[in-house]
Amino acid sequence: MNVTIIDVAKKAGVSPSTVSRVISGSTRISAATTKKVKIVMEDLGYHPNLMAKNLVSRTTMTIGLLLPRNADEAFLDIFFSEVTRGILSKATRAGYDLLLKTGKSEQEELEAVTRLVKGRRVDGIILLQSRLDDTVIRYLQQESFPFVLIGRDRERPDILTVDNDNVQAAYDVTRHLLELGHRRIGYASGPLELVVSADRHEGYRRALEEAGIEPQPGWFVSTELVRADSTSAVRALMDRPDRPTALVVMDDLLAFSLLNSLSELGYSVPEDMAVFGFNDNPMSPVSSPPISSVDIGVYHLGLEAAGLLLRSVKGEQPEQRRVIVPHRLIPRESSQPIKVT
């Protein structure tokens, strides 16, 4: 059997309550007693049973991270590793553990979260995406369970979130391409149900319109089409008489697909098509050509999210409910001034 608080109490000649108080560092315990108990704990190699502790104190010193993917797909995208790294870093420093959960559908996610909440397995939860009318978020809100969303929820501006200013970032990228002389600028989108896709599209649209350019529907490429058949999608785009000379691409991984297809069809980047991606994948600087991208500070998104959550868990009122992590444009060879043709 493992050594319990009772064993320590007996050997130290005090009550279990006293031992408990020594462990929790409670005041109002004499220095002599504290010392005596600590020696006995050391002697016996005592470590508290955290399950028992959690049960009665209703706190776990653990935060849960919900990965909105199938278990074998989580961490395929470096976004997940980087955000986990940020969360882990902050949580560890604060003495919290990290529990990983996955869910490949809204239903699965809701189930996972319900088990975490009702099972009292964690003190708070970090979410990595929000859908329109997200049932997971609704559930957490209704249970008043501490959580932070990395991203933005359009319908509930009051929840705790950490996000980039994605509208501004896409605006900046589009402006950058405009300044390079491009006029026909296309947009390659991520999944349409995600707010981040809508936000970046919005920034793109705004920059073009400010420049007096009407974004053409034919300049829009969806990730679904690319995933199904990247080459066909690219061919359809390039066969247009008004084909774009530059593309704003929502994710570098998507940009890699597009580059492959462009090259397959005999086009070269940046000569025939300038490309500017997002999320600054580690492969972007070493790809040929190196891909221009936006560093969105994924590690910092995780760090800030964990910080915000921990404050919320401790019942502190955070000074701001929406944290914005700054972005940074990194132009590389894939986005060059337009050729004079």
Added chain:
Amino acid sequence: MNVTIIDVAKKAGVSPSTVSRVISGSTRISAATTKKVKIVMEDLGYHPNLMAKNLVSRTTMTIGLLLPRNADEAFLDIFFSEVTRGILSKATRAGYDLLLKTGKSEQEELEAVTRLVKGRRVDGIILLQSRLDDTVIRYLQQESFPFVLIGRDRERPDILTVDNDNVQAAYDVTRHLLELGHRRIGYASGPLELVVSADRHEGYRRALEEAGIEPQPGWFVSTELVRADSTSAVRALMDRPDRPTALVVMDDLLAFSLLNSLSELGYSVPEDMAVFGFNDNPMSPVSSPPISSVDIGVYHLGLEAAGLLLRSVKGEQPEQRRVIVPHRLIPRESSQPIKVT
């Protein structure tokens, strides 16, 4: 207050024991009672408190993964993401959760593991490295706590491990370079205290000696030197009259450093130096030149480790205590036949 097993029992007109049995799917419960209780659970939105359950059943349905890094450095190397992906995939399918722990020194690791074990926070632990006379492993063994090591422990062949045949893999790589006509083949090592470094060096040495070549100490580059000043290390290597024409490099990340320094010093790969790495980093195929590497199946290492651990946790005797994950050489442009000079 949350709804407990007692609330369910009252409303269903049975005892808490019976509700407990229904939850655990115990036999010897009448179909009628089972149905009645299940309806009430649904009605009340009952979910068991896992802390209470864990406390009495002494099982957590959670496995711990110990990342031998500082929290903010874990997941910087894709090896960690990939192995986590494998573990998560297997664990999730088996209904287990994953708890992440970090430790930047042996002392920290031991502390983290002690807390997990004594605190009864997890049912088993996965380790990602072993040192000589590893105190963490010794502790787990002495506590008879279920654990699996990804890697190999020279002193304790009896523990559960999942590993590549690293001696063979390095042997294969060296043979490959020999067949390309190289005779003076160097070796760039990882941290010397790791078994994997020693194993790969052993395979390299063996292949050379079989070919009647004496590996020169001057052909050996250590990761510590490279990390301190990659360019000096490479210059020292290249200034030798008997400088190597090919390098076996223990990790693609190390290979990237070496490539940079070689290029800085005006040498080109593979013309002046063939390079063959390990671990098949996602950047290796897209780097210029694409780097030859060994795919060691990191995802499968994680998958197998979790599988082995889960069997051990359930008290099953695994048919084999050492699982070997196969490796695969992927020659790319960085390793070409030797130039006839």
Added chain:
DNA sequence: CTGAAAGCGCTTACAG
């Protein structure tokens, strides 16, 4: 097939 009772290992008012 089902229930009463004891117990898992802690914490926390309450009382002194």
Added chain:
DNA sequence: CTGAAAGCGCTTACAG
């Protein structure tokens, strides 16, 4: 400053 007692929400022999 310290202790006795109750309780956190479950499970599991034991008995019938």
